[in-house]
Amino acid sequence: MSQNDIITLGDLEFPKRKVWMKTYGCQMNYHDSERIFSHLENLNFTPTTDQEDADLLIFNTCAVRDLANQKFYSHLGETKRIKQANKEKKIAICGCIAQTDGKELLKKYPQLDFAFGTDVIDSINDFVYRTYAGDNKFHVNTWNKGSDYSIETKITHGTPQAFVNIIKGCDKFCSYCIVPFTRGREKSRRLKEVVDDVRKLVEYSGIEEICLLGQNVNSYGKENDESLAMLIQALDEVNGLELIRYTTSHPYDVSDELIAVHGSSKKLSNHLHLPVQSGSNTVLQRMLREYTAEHYLGLLEKLRDSNPNIVISSDIIAGFPNETEDEHRDTLKLLDAAQFDFIYSYAFSPRRGTKASRMEDILDRDIRGRRLREIQAYQLEIQKSIREKMIGETYRVLIESKGNMRGIEKWKGRTNCSRIVHIQDERELKWAWCDVKITSATALSCQGEILSIHKSR
Ligand code: SAM
Ligand code: SF4
Numbered sequence: 001m002s003q004n005d006i007i008t009l010g011d012l013e014f015p016k017r018k019v020w021m022k023t024y025g026c027q028m029n030y031h032d033s034e035r036i037f038s039h040l041e042n043l044n045f046t047p048t049t050d051q052e053d054a055d056l057l058i059f060n061t062c063a064v065r066d067l068a069n070q071k072f073y074s075h076l077g078e079t080k081r082i083k084q085a086n087k088e089k090k091i092a093i094c095g096c097i098a099q100t101d102g103k104e105l106l107k108k109y110p111q112l113d114f115a116f117g118t119d120v121i122d123s124i125n126d127f128v129y130r131t132y133a134g135d136n137k138f139h140v141n142t143w144n145k146g147s148d149y150s151i152e153t154k155i156t157h158g159t160p161q162a163f164v165n166i167i168k169g170c171d172k173f174c175s176y177c178i179v180p181f182t183r184g185r186e187k188s189r190r191l192k193e194v195v196d197d198v199r200k201l202v203e204y205s206g207i208e209e210i211c212l213l214g215q216n217v218n219s220y221g222k223e224n225d226e227s228l229a230m231l232i233q234a235l236d237e238v239n240g241l242e243l244i245r246y247t248t249s250h251p252y253d254v255s256d257e258l259i260a261v262h263g264s265s266k267k268l269s270n271h272l273h274l275p276v277q278s279g280s281n282t283v284l285q286r287m288l289r290e291y292t293a294e295h296y297l298g299l300l301e302k303l304r305d306s307n308p309n310i311v312i313s314s315d316i317i318a319g320f321p322n323e324t325e326d327e328h329r330d331t332l333k334l335l336d337a338a339q340f341d342f343i344y345s346y347a348f349s350p351r352r353g354t355k356a357s358r359m360e361d362i363l364d365r366d367i368r369g370r371r372l373r374e375i376q377a378y379q380l381e382i383q384k385s386i387r388e389k390m391i392g393e394t395y396r397v398l399i400e401s402k403g404n405m406r407g408i409e410k411w412k413g414r415t416n417c418s419r420i421v422h423i424q425d426e427r428e429l430k431w432a433w434c435d436v437k438i439t440s441a442t443a444l445s446c447q448g449e450i451l452s453i454h455k456s457r
Protein backbone atom coordinates (compact mmCIF):
# COMPACT_ATOMS: atom_id res chain seq x y z
CA MET A 1 0.00 0.00 0.00
CA SER A 2 1.45 3.43 -0.87
CA GLN A 3 1.24 6.23 1.64
CA ASN A 4 1.23 10.01 1.24
CA ASP A 5 3.68 12.00 3.32
CA ILE A 6 0.85 13.99 4.84
CA ILE A 7 -2.91 13.98 4.30
CA THR A 8 -4.68 17.19 5.33
CA LEU A 9 -8.25 16.97 6.47
CA GLY A 10 -10.06 20.02 7.87
CA ASP A 11 -7.72 21.60 10.44
CA LEU A 12 -5.71 18.43 10.95
CA GLU A 13 -2.71 16.90 9.29
CA PHE A 14 -2.40 13.12 9.13
CA PRO A 15 1.21 12.07 8.64
CA LYS A 16 2.09 8.41 7.95
CA ARG A 17 0.99 6.37 10.94
CA LYS A 18 0.62 2.71 11.88
CA VAL A 19 -2.40 0.86 13.22
CA TRP A 20 -2.36 -2.41 15.14
CA MET A 21 -5.56 -4.35 15.58
CA LYS A 22 -6.43 -7.42 17.65
CA THR A 23 -9.60 -9.24 16.61
CA TYR A 24 -11.53 -11.72 18.74
CA GLY A 25 -14.67 -13.72 17.94
CA CYS A 26 -16.47 -14.71 14.79
CA GLN A 27 -16.00 -14.08 11.05
CA MET A 28 -18.27 -11.06 11.41
CA ASN A 29 -15.67 -9.38 13.61
CA TYR A 30 -12.78 -10.37 11.32
CA HIS A 31 -14.70 -8.93 8.42
CA ASP A 32 -15.37 -5.72 10.37
CA SER A 33 -11.66 -5.42 11.17
CA GLU A 34 -10.82 -5.63 7.51
CA ARG A 35 -13.35 -2.90 6.83
CA ILE A 36 -11.79 -0.72 9.52
CA PHE A 37 -8.28 -1.22 8.05
CA SER A 38 -9.61 -0.29 4.65
CA HIS A 39 -11.17 2.98 5.92
CA LEU A 40 -8.03 3.88 7.86
CA GLU A 41 -5.93 3.77 4.67
CA ASN A 42 -7.67 7.04 3.78
CA LEU A 43 -6.24 8.64 6.94
CA ASN A 44 -2.70 7.54 6.03
CA PHE A 45 -2.57 4.49 8.33
CA THR A 46 -0.87 1.23 7.38
CA PRO A 47 -1.29 -1.96 9.39
CA THR A 48 1.45 -3.27 11.66
CA THR A 49 1.65 -6.53 13.60
CA ASP A 50 3.94 -4.92 16.20
CA GLN A 51 1.95 -3.40 19.06
CA GLU A 52 4.96 -1.36 20.26
CA ASP A 53 5.41 0.20 16.82
CA ALA A 54 1.76 1.28 16.42
CA ASP A 55 0.38 4.82 16.78
CA LEU A 56 -3.17 3.54 17.06
CA LEU A 57 -4.19 0.29 18.81
CA ILE A 58 -7.68 -1.14 18.31
CA PHE A 59 -9.24 -4.13 20.08
CA ASN A 60 -12.18 -5.61 18.18
CA THR A 61 -13.91 -7.52 20.96
CA CYS A 62 -16.20 -10.53 21.33
CA ALA A 63 -18.69 -11.09 24.15
CA VAL A 64 -20.05 -14.52 23.27
CA ARG A 65 -18.34 -16.55 26.00
CA ASP A 66 -16.36 -15.81 29.11
CA LEU A 67 -13.10 -17.14 27.66
CA ALA A 68 -13.11 -14.58 24.81
CA ASN A 69 -13.78 -11.83 27.38
CA GLN A 70 -10.95 -12.91 29.64
CA LYS A 71 -8.41 -12.98 26.80
CA PHE A 72 -9.37 -9.44 25.84
CA TYR A 73 -9.21 -8.09 29.40
CA SER A 74 -5.75 -9.52 29.95
CA HIS A 75 -4.49 -7.95 26.68
CA LEU A 76 -6.13 -4.66 27.57
CA GLY A 77 -4.40 -4.67 30.97
CA GLU A 78 -1.02 -4.86 29.21
CA THR A 79 -1.66 -1.65 27.25
CA LYS A 80 -1.44 0.46 30.43
CA ARG A 81 2.35 0.18 30.21
CA ILE A 82 2.34 1.10 26.49
CA LYS A 83 0.30 4.23 27.13
CA GLN A 84 2.46 5.23 30.09
CA ALA A 85 5.58 4.91 27.94
CA ASN A 86 4.10 7.05 25.16
CA LYS A 87 1.04 9.21 25.83
CA GLU A 88 0.75 10.05 22.12
CA LYS A 89 -0.47 6.54 21.32
CA LYS A 90 -4.22 6.19 20.91
CA ILE A 91 -6.02 3.10 22.18
CA ALA A 92 -9.58 2.18 21.19
CA ILE A 93 -12.01 -0.69 21.58
CA CYS A 94 -14.81 -1.71 19.24
CA GLY A 95 -16.97 -4.76 18.57
CA CYS A 96 -19.42 -6.57 20.79
CA ILE A 97 -18.09 -5.71 24.27
CA ALA A 98 -17.66 -2.07 23.22
CA GLN A 99 -21.31 -2.04 22.10
CA THR A 100 -22.67 -3.05 25.49
CA ASP A 101 -19.96 -1.99 27.97
CA GLY A 102 -17.89 0.67 26.17
CA LYS A 103 -18.85 3.52 28.47
CA GLU A 104 -17.92 1.63 31.67
CA LEU A 105 -14.64 0.40 30.20
CA LEU A 106 -13.59 3.94 29.27
CA LYS A 107 -14.06 4.90 32.92
CA LYS A 108 -12.34 1.83 34.25
CA TYR A 109 -9.27 1.79 31.96
CA PRO A 110 -7.54 5.20 31.85
CA GLN A 111 -5.39 4.12 28.89
CA LEU A 112 -8.46 3.93 26.61
CA ASP A 113 -9.17 6.92 24.36
CA PHE A 114 -12.42 5.91 22.70
CA ALA A 115 -14.91 3.08 22.19
CA PHE A 116 -17.29 2.42 19.32
CA GLY A 117 -19.99 -0.17 18.78
CA THR A 118 -20.86 -2.62 16.04
CA ASP A 119 -23.24 -0.45 14.02
CA VAL A 120 -20.92 2.55 13.57
CA ILE A 121 -17.72 0.98 12.26
CA ASP A 122 -18.01 2.85 8.96
CA SER A 123 -17.53 6.09 10.96
CA ILE A 124 -14.09 4.98 12.22
CA ASN A 125 -12.34 7.87 10.44
CA ASP A 126 -14.58 10.43 12.22
CA PHE A 127 -13.61 8.86 15.53
CA VAL A 128 -9.91 8.91 14.68
CA TYR A 129 -10.23 12.53 13.57
CA ARG A 130 -11.95 13.40 16.86
CA THR A 131 -9.29 11.75 18.97
CA TYR A 132 -6.43 13.52 17.14
CA ALA A 133 -8.41 16.78 17.41
CA GLY A 134 -8.16 16.42 21.18
CA ASP A 135 -11.61 15.00 21.99
CA ASN A 136 -10.95 13.00 25.07
CA LYS A 137 -12.65 9.76 26.11
CA PHE A 138 -15.75 9.36 23.98
CA HIS A 139 -17.86 6.39 23.14
CA VAL A 140 -20.40 5.88 20.34
CA ASN A 141 -22.71 2.86 20.33
CA THR A 142 -25.78 4.14 18.51
CA TRP A 143 -27.89 1.93 16.24
CA ASN A 144 -28.58 2.93 12.69
CA LYS A 145 -32.37 3.39 12.86
CA GLY A 146 -32.91 3.32 9.07
CA SER A 147 -34.60 0.25 7.63
CA ASP A 148 -32.10 -0.27 4.84
CA TYR A 149 -28.66 -1.83 5.00
CA SER A 150 -26.43 -0.79 2.15
CA ILE A 151 -22.65 -1.16 1.97
CA GLU A 152 -19.90 -2.04 -0.45
CA THR A 153 -17.53 -4.87 0.51
CA LYS A 154 -14.05 -3.64 1.35
CA ILE A 155 -11.11 -5.98 1.20
CA THR A 156 -7.44 -5.42 1.89
CA HIS A 157 -5.96 -8.91 2.19
CA GLY A 158 -5.11 -9.62 -1.47
CA THR A 159 -6.29 -13.26 -1.53
CA PRO A 160 -8.97 -14.68 -3.88
CA GLN A 161 -11.34 -15.26 -0.92
CA ALA A 162 -13.73 -12.63 0.41
CA PHE A 163 -16.36 -12.37 3.12
CA VAL A 164 -19.47 -10.58 1.92
CA ASN A 165 -21.89 -9.37 4.59
CA ILE A 166 -25.47 -9.88 3.46
CA ILE A 167 -27.42 -9.51 6.70
CA LYS A 168 -26.56 -7.94 10.03
CA GLY A 169 -28.05 -8.43 13.49
CA CYS A 170 -30.13 -11.25 14.89
CA ASP A 171 -33.79 -11.39 15.91
CA LYS A 172 -33.77 -14.90 17.32
CA PHE A 173 -32.94 -14.22 21.00
CA CYS A 174 -31.85 -17.77 21.86
CA SER A 175 -31.95 -17.76 25.66
CA TYR A 176 -28.17 -18.16 26.14
CA CYS A 177 -26.92 -15.75 23.48
CA ILE A 178 -25.61 -12.20 23.78
CA VAL A 179 -25.45 -11.54 20.03
CA PRO A 180 -28.93 -9.94 19.60
CA PHE A 181 -27.85 -7.40 22.26
CA THR A 182 -24.48 -6.68 20.66
CA ARG A 183 -25.47 -6.72 17.00
CA GLY A 184 -29.03 -5.34 17.05
CA ARG A 185 -31.96 -6.21 14.80
CA GLU A 186 -31.79 -8.07 11.49
CA LYS A 187 -31.36 -6.00 8.35
CA SER A 188 -30.58 -7.38 4.89
CA ARG A 189 -28.84 -5.85 1.93
CA ARG A 190 -30.81 -5.89 -1.31
CA LEU A 191 -30.14 -8.84 -3.60
CA LYS A 192 -29.14 -6.69 -6.58
CA GLU A 193 -26.65 -4.73 -4.49
CA VAL A 194 -24.97 -7.95 -3.28
CA VAL A 195 -24.76 -9.42 -6.80
CA ASP A 196 -23.27 -6.18 -8.22
CA ASP A 197 -20.83 -6.08 -5.30
CA VAL A 198 -19.69 -9.67 -5.94
CA ARG A 199 -19.39 -9.03 -9.67
CA LYS A 200 -17.04 -6.11 -8.93
CA LEU A 201 -15.02 -8.20 -6.45
CA VAL A 202 -14.54 -10.88 -9.11
CA GLU A 203 -13.76 -8.43 -11.88
CA TYR A 204 -11.52 -5.90 -10.12
CA SER A 205 -10.12 -7.70 -7.04
CA GLY A 206 -9.59 -11.21 -8.42
CA ILE A 207 -12.02 -12.80 -5.98
CA GLU A 208 -12.94 -16.41 -6.81
CA GLU A 209 -14.50 -17.66 -3.57
CA ILE A 210 -16.99 -15.79 -1.42
CA CYS A 211 -18.50 -16.49 1.96
CA LEU A 212 -21.87 -14.83 2.52
CA LEU A 213 -21.92 -13.64 6.10
CA GLY A 214 -24.52 -13.06 8.78
CA GLN A 215 -25.49 -14.36 12.23
CA ASN A 216 -28.48 -15.98 10.61
CA VAL A 217 -28.14 -15.86 6.83
CA ASN A 218 -31.23 -18.04 6.43
CA SER A 219 -33.36 -15.02 7.39
CA TYR A 220 -31.77 -13.04 4.57
CA GLY A 221 -34.13 -10.85 2.55
CA LYS A 222 -37.32 -11.50 4.54
CA GLU A 223 -38.21 -7.81 4.74
CA ASN A 224 -37.75 -7.38 0.96
CA ASP A 225 -39.43 -10.58 -0.31
CA GLU A 226 -35.98 -11.89 -1.22
CA SER A 227 -34.24 -14.99 0.11
CA LEU A 228 -30.89 -16.72 0.45
CA ALA A 229 -32.00 -19.28 -2.14
CA MET A 230 -32.75 -16.49 -4.64
CA LEU A 231 -29.41 -14.83 -3.90
CA ILE A 232 -27.41 -18.04 -4.45
CA GLN A 233 -29.23 -18.65 -7.74
CA ALA A 234 -28.33 -15.13 -8.89
CA LEU A 235 -24.69 -15.50 -7.79
CA ASP A 236 -24.44 -18.79 -9.70
CA GLU A 237 -24.53 -16.65 -12.86
CA VAL A 238 -21.52 -14.49 -11.95
CA ASN A 239 -18.75 -15.36 -14.42
CA GLY A 240 -15.38 -16.07 -12.85
CA LEU A 241 -16.82 -16.87 -9.41
CA GLU A 242 -15.82 -20.43 -8.46
CA LEU A 243 -17.28 -21.10 -5.03
CA ILE A 244 -20.02 -19.76 -2.77
CA ARG A 245 -20.10 -20.51 0.95
CA TYR A 246 -22.41 -19.07 3.60
CA THR A 247 -22.35 -18.92 7.35
CA THR A 248 -24.05 -19.21 9.74
CA SER A 249 -27.51 -20.66 9.70
CA HIS A 250 -30.41 -21.29 12.04
CA PRO A 251 -32.29 -24.57 11.40
CA TYR A 252 -35.68 -22.87 11.92
CA ASP A 253 -35.26 -20.82 8.74
CA VAL A 254 -33.96 -23.54 6.39
CA SER A 255 -36.58 -23.47 3.63
CA ASP A 256 -37.44 -26.19 1.09
CA GLU A 257 -36.37 -23.70 -1.58
CA LEU A 258 -32.90 -23.46 -0.01
CA ILE A 259 -32.63 -27.24 0.33
CA ALA A 260 -33.40 -27.55 -3.39
CA VAL A 261 -30.68 -24.98 -4.21
CA HIS A 262 -28.16 -27.14 -2.33
CA GLY A 263 -28.88 -29.76 -4.99
CA SER A 264 -29.09 -27.54 -8.06
CA SER A 265 -26.50 -24.76 -7.56
CA LYS A 266 -23.41 -24.90 -9.74
CA LYS A 267 -21.20 -23.02 -7.30
CA LEU A 268 -22.53 -23.57 -3.79
CA SER A 269 -20.09 -25.34 -1.45
CA ASN A 270 -20.87 -28.91 -0.46
CA HIS A 271 -20.38 -27.84 3.15
CA LEU A 272 -23.16 -26.51 5.37
CA HIS A 273 -22.66 -25.33 8.95
CA LEU A 274 -25.98 -25.81 10.71
CA PRO A 275 -25.74 -25.31 14.49
CA VAL A 276 -28.03 -27.66 16.45
CA GLN A 277 -26.81 -26.78 19.99
CA SER A 278 -28.39 -29.81 21.73
CA GLY A 279 -29.98 -33.17 20.97
CA SER A 280 -32.53 -32.90 23.78
CA ASN A 281 -35.95 -31.46 22.96
CA THR A 282 -36.44 -30.15 26.50
CA VAL A 283 -33.07 -28.37 26.42
CA LEU A 284 -33.82 -27.01 22.93
CA GLN A 285 -37.07 -25.64 24.35
CA ARG A 286 -35.25 -23.92 27.21
CA MET A 287 -32.76 -22.54 24.69
CA LEU A 288 -35.75 -21.08 22.74
CA ARG A 289 -34.44 -22.70 19.54
CA GLU A 290 -37.94 -23.35 18.09
CA TYR A 291 -37.25 -26.81 16.63
CA THR A 292 -36.93 -30.37 17.87
CA ALA A 293 -34.12 -32.89 17.38
CA GLU A 294 -36.44 -34.83 15.03
CA HIS A 295 -37.10 -31.73 12.91
CA TYR A 296 -33.36 -31.07 12.73
CA LEU A 297 -32.55 -34.65 11.67
CA GLY A 298 -35.38 -34.43 9.11
CA LEU A 299 -33.67 -31.36 7.63
CA LEU A 300 -30.39 -33.27 7.33
CA GLU A 301 -32.18 -36.08 5.54
CA LYS A 302 -33.77 -33.66 3.06
CA LEU A 303 -30.45 -31.87 2.50
CA ARG A 304 -28.65 -35.17 1.89
CA ASP A 305 -31.41 -36.25 -0.53
CA SER A 306 -31.03 -32.97 -2.37
CA ASN A 307 -27.22 -33.14 -2.48
CA PRO A 308 -25.72 -36.56 -1.70
CA ASN A 309 -22.24 -34.97 -1.43
CA ILE A 310 -23.18 -32.45 1.25
CA VAL A 311 -21.19 -32.47 4.49
CA ILE A 312 -22.69 -30.93 7.61
CA SER A 313 -20.98 -29.40 10.63
CA SER A 314 -22.55 -28.00 13.76
CA ASP A 315 -22.25 -26.17 17.10
CA ILE A 316 -23.04 -27.82 20.45
CA ILE A 317 -23.40 -26.27 23.91
CA ALA A 318 -22.52 -28.64 26.77
CA GLY A 319 -24.07 -28.31 30.23
CA PHE A 320 -26.95 -25.90 29.63
CA PRO A 321 -28.67 -24.85 32.92
CA ASN A 322 -30.67 -27.75 34.44
CA GLU A 323 -29.38 -30.23 31.84
CA THR A 324 -29.73 -33.77 33.23
CA GLU A 325 -27.46 -36.71 32.39
CA ASP A 326 -30.27 -38.10 30.20
CA GLU A 327 -30.56 -34.82 28.31
CA HIS A 328 -26.79 -34.80 27.85
CA ARG A 329 -26.95 -38.38 26.49
CA ASP A 330 -29.60 -37.22 23.99
CA THR A 331 -26.93 -34.94 22.52
CA LEU A 332 -24.54 -37.89 22.14
CA LYS A 333 -27.35 -39.82 20.42
CA LEU A 334 -27.91 -36.92 18.05
CA LEU A 335 -24.20 -36.89 17.18
CA ASP A 336 -24.57 -40.54 16.19
CA ALA A 337 -27.63 -39.90 14.07
CA ALA A 338 -26.36 -36.70 12.45
CA GLN A 339 -22.83 -37.87 11.50
CA PHE A 340 -21.38 -34.36 11.50
CA ASP A 341 -18.16 -33.74 9.64
CA PHE A 342 -16.94 -31.63 12.57
CA ILE A 343 -18.38 -29.63 15.43
CA TYR A 344 -17.52 -26.54 17.42
CA SER A 345 -18.45 -27.31 20.99
CA TYR A 346 -18.53 -25.07 24.04
CA ALA A 347 -19.34 -25.34 27.72
CA PHE A 348 -22.31 -23.13 28.59
CA SER A 349 -21.13 -19.67 29.63
CA PRO A 350 -23.66 -17.40 31.40
CA ARG A 351 -23.96 -14.04 29.64
CA ARG A 352 -25.24 -11.03 31.57
CA GLY A 353 -28.66 -9.89 30.34
CA THR A 354 -29.64 -13.18 28.70
CA LYS A 355 -32.53 -15.35 29.93
CA ALA A 356 -30.33 -18.39 30.51
CA SER A 357 -28.04 -16.44 32.85
CA ARG A 358 -31.04 -15.94 35.16
CA MET A 359 -32.07 -19.62 35.13
CA GLU A 360 -31.78 -21.59 38.33
CA ASP A 361 -29.41 -24.51 38.52
CA ILE A 362 -26.54 -23.30 36.43
CA LEU A 363 -24.42 -26.46 36.51
CA ASP A 364 -21.03 -26.61 38.21
CA ARG A 365 -18.12 -25.73 35.97
CA ASP A 366 -16.75 -29.27 36.49
CA ILE A 367 -19.93 -30.90 35.17
CA ARG A 368 -20.06 -28.58 32.16
CA GLY A 369 -16.37 -29.33 31.44
CA ARG A 370 -16.79 -33.09 31.79
CA ARG A 371 -19.80 -33.15 29.45
CA LEU A 372 -17.92 -31.02 26.94
CA ARG A 373 -15.01 -33.47 26.95
CA GLU A 374 -17.43 -36.39 26.49
CA ILE A 375 -19.05 -34.69 23.52
CA GLN A 376 -15.69 -33.92 21.93
CA ALA A 377 -14.32 -37.46 22.41
CA TYR A 378 -17.52 -38.98 21.03
CA GLN A 379 -17.49 -36.73 17.97
CA LEU A 380 -13.81 -37.46 17.28
CA GLU A 381 -14.58 -41.18 16.90
CA ILE A 382 -17.40 -40.38 14.46
CA GLN A 383 -15.15 -38.01 12.54
CA LYS A 384 -12.41 -40.62 12.24
CA SER A 385 -14.67 -43.11 10.54
CA ILE A 386 -16.13 -40.43 8.23
CA ARG A 387 -12.63 -39.31 7.18
CA GLU A 388 -11.42 -42.86 6.55
CA LYS A 389 -14.18 -43.22 3.97
CA MET A 390 -12.67 -40.29 2.03
CA ILE A 391 -9.56 -42.29 1.10
CA GLY A 392 -9.45 -42.82 -2.68
CA GLU A 393 -12.02 -40.06 -3.36
CA THR A 394 -11.18 -36.98 -5.49
CA TYR A 395 -12.01 -33.42 -4.40
CA ARG A 396 -11.64 -29.93 -5.89
CA VAL A 397 -9.26 -28.09 -3.54
CA LEU A 398 -8.19 -24.44 -3.32
CA ILE A 399 -4.55 -24.33 -2.14
CA GLU A 400 -4.19 -21.64 0.53
CA SER A 401 -0.70 -21.82 2.04
CA LYS A 402 2.51 -23.78 2.53
CA GLY A 403 3.86 -24.82 5.91
CA ASN A 404 6.25 -27.14 7.66
CA MET A 405 4.70 -30.33 9.03
CA ARG A 406 7.11 -32.39 11.11
CA GLY A 407 10.05 -31.32 8.97
CA ILE A 408 8.30 -31.69 5.59
CA GLU A 409 7.07 -28.72 3.52
CA LYS A 410 3.43 -29.27 2.57
CA TRP A 411 0.70 -27.29 0.87
CA LYS A 412 -2.51 -26.78 2.80
CA GLY A 413 -5.82 -26.49 0.99
CA ARG A 414 -9.53 -26.79 1.60
CA THR A 415 -11.94 -28.97 -0.30
CA ASN A 416 -15.12 -27.51 -1.69
CA CYS A 417 -16.74 -29.05 1.42
CA SER A 418 -14.31 -27.28 3.81
CA ARG A 419 -12.11 -30.25 4.73
CA ILE A 420 -8.42 -29.45 5.22
CA VAL A 421 -6.05 -31.38 2.93
CA HIS A 422 -2.22 -31.45 3.10
CA ILE A 423 -0.25 -32.12 -0.07
CA GLN A 424 3.47 -32.68 -0.65
CA ASP A 425 4.26 -31.22 -4.09
CA GLU A 426 7.27 -29.24 -5.35
CA ARG A 427 5.29 -27.05 -7.76
CA GLU A 428 4.16 -23.46 -7.00
CA LEU A 429 0.50 -24.00 -6.15
CA LYS A 430 -0.60 -21.03 -4.02
CA TRP A 431 -4.22 -20.17 -4.86
CA ALA A 432 -4.43 -22.91 -7.51
CA TRP A 433 -7.66 -24.92 -7.80
CA CYS A 434 -6.61 -28.57 -8.03
CA ASP A 435 -8.27 -31.95 -8.23
CA VAL A 436 -6.82 -33.92 -5.34
CA LYS A 437 -7.06 -37.63 -4.53
CA ILE A 438 -7.13 -38.41 -0.81
CA THR A 439 -4.39 -40.88 0.14
CA SER A 440 -4.72 -41.01 3.95
CA ALA A 441 -6.88 -39.45 6.66
CA THR A 442 -7.17 -38.85 10.41
CA ALA A 443 -10.07 -37.41 12.42
CA LEU A 444 -8.77 -33.89 11.84
CA SER A 445 -7.07 -33.76 8.46
CA CYS A 446 -6.29 -35.60 5.24
CA GLN A 447 -3.28 -36.08 2.98
CA GLY A 448 -3.67 -36.07 -0.78
CA GLU A 449 -1.95 -36.01 -4.14
CA ILE A 450 -2.69 -33.74 -7.06
CA LEU A 451 -4.31 -35.37 -10.09
CA SER A 452 -4.64 -32.18 -12.13
CA ILE A 453 -4.50 -28.39 -11.81
CA HIS A 454 -7.86 -26.95 -12.78
CA LYS A 455 -6.90 -23.25 -12.59
CA SER A 456 -3.80 -21.46 -11.32
CA ARG A 457 -2.81 -17.83 -10.73
N1 SAM B 1 -25.90 -17.55 14.78
C1 SAM B 1 -25.36 -18.80 14.99
C2 SAM B 1 -26.45 -19.76 15.43
O1 SAM B 1 -27.59 -19.48 15.40
O2 SAM B 1 -26.16 -20.85 15.87
C3 SAM B 1 -24.16 -18.82 15.92
C4 SAM B 1 -23.83 -17.62 16.72
S1 SAM B 1 -22.74 -17.73 18.05
C5 SAM B 1 -21.72 -16.41 17.66
C6 SAM B 1 -21.69 -19.11 17.78
C7 SAM B 1 -21.91 -20.21 18.75
O3 SAM B 1 -21.52 -19.85 20.06
C8 SAM B 1 -23.34 -20.66 18.92
O4 SAM B 1 -23.78 -21.46 17.90
C9 SAM B 1 -23.31 -21.38 20.24
O5 SAM B 1 -22.98 -22.74 20.07
C10 SAM B 1 -22.17 -20.68 20.98
N2 SAM B 1 -22.66 -19.87 22.09
C11 SAM B 1 -23.40 -18.74 22.02
N3 SAM B 1 -23.67 -18.29 23.26
C12 SAM B 1 -23.10 -19.16 24.13
C13 SAM B 1 -23.05 -19.25 25.55
N4 SAM B 1 -23.66 -18.35 26.32
N5 SAM B 1 -22.36 -20.28 26.10
C14 SAM B 1 -21.74 -21.20 25.31
N6 SAM B 1 -21.76 -21.17 23.98
C15 SAM B 1 -22.44 -20.17 23.40
FE1 SF4 C 1 -27.28 -16.17 18.94
FE2 SF4 C 1 -29.39 -17.66 18.39
FE3 SF4 C 1 -28.94 -15.39 17.05
FE4 SF4 C 1 -27.38 -17.49 16.65
S1 SF4 C 1 -29.57 -17.36 16.20
S2 SF4 C 1 -26.74 -15.37 16.94
S3 SF4 C 1 -27.28 -18.42 18.67
S4 SF4 C 1 -29.45 -15.55 19.21
Ligand code: F3S
Nearest residue numbers: 025026062063064096
Ligand atom coordinates in the same frame (compact mmCIF):
# COMPACT_ATOMS: atom_id res chain seq x y z
FE1 F3S D 1 -18.53 -12.59 19.40
FE2 F3S D 1 -19.97 -10.62 18.57
FE3 F3S D 1 -19.27 -12.52 16.89
S1 F3S D 1 -20.21 -11.64 20.49
S2 F3S D 1 -19.10 -14.30 18.19
S3 F3S D 1 -17.91 -11.12 17.89
S4 F3S D 1 -21.18 -11.39 16.91
